[in-house]
Amino acid sequence: MKTFKSWIALSVILLSNTALAQDRPSPPDSPGGQPPSFSKMDTNGDSVVTSDEADGPILDHFTEIDTNGDGKITEQEFTNHTPPGPPPSVQ
Numbered sequence: 001m002k003t004f005k006s007w008i009a010l011s012v013i014l015l016s017n018t019a020l021a022q023d024r025p026s027p028p029d030s031p032g033g034q035p036p037s038f039s040k041m042d043t044n045g046d047s048v049v050t051s052d053e054a055d056g057p058i059l060d061h062f063t064e065i066d067t068n069g070d071g072k073i074t075e076q077e078f079t080n081h082t083p084p085g086p087p088p089s090v091q
Helices: 002-022 056-060 075-080
Strands: 048-050 072-074
16 A cells, blocks of 8 residues: 555656646747847848847847848848857867
8 A cells, every 4th residue: 555655646746747847938949049040030021131120139230241231131141141259269
């Protein structure tokens, strides 16, 4: 009888952990500080990102990314842009 109660207690603990794990929020779309995809930024679907659609680091570097200076970032400009980062380590 004691063994049976132990199995029931163990089952309840395992099931409650599973239920709690399902309540956790999902990870962000862009882990590790990576920029969002071009299509997610292009909220109106016109194949360009304007300063109204951009935010965060993309907005901070908008003029650098917009290489032709037309006030819009195309997917090609977005793909060609190398984000600033720490210098490569010297070994």
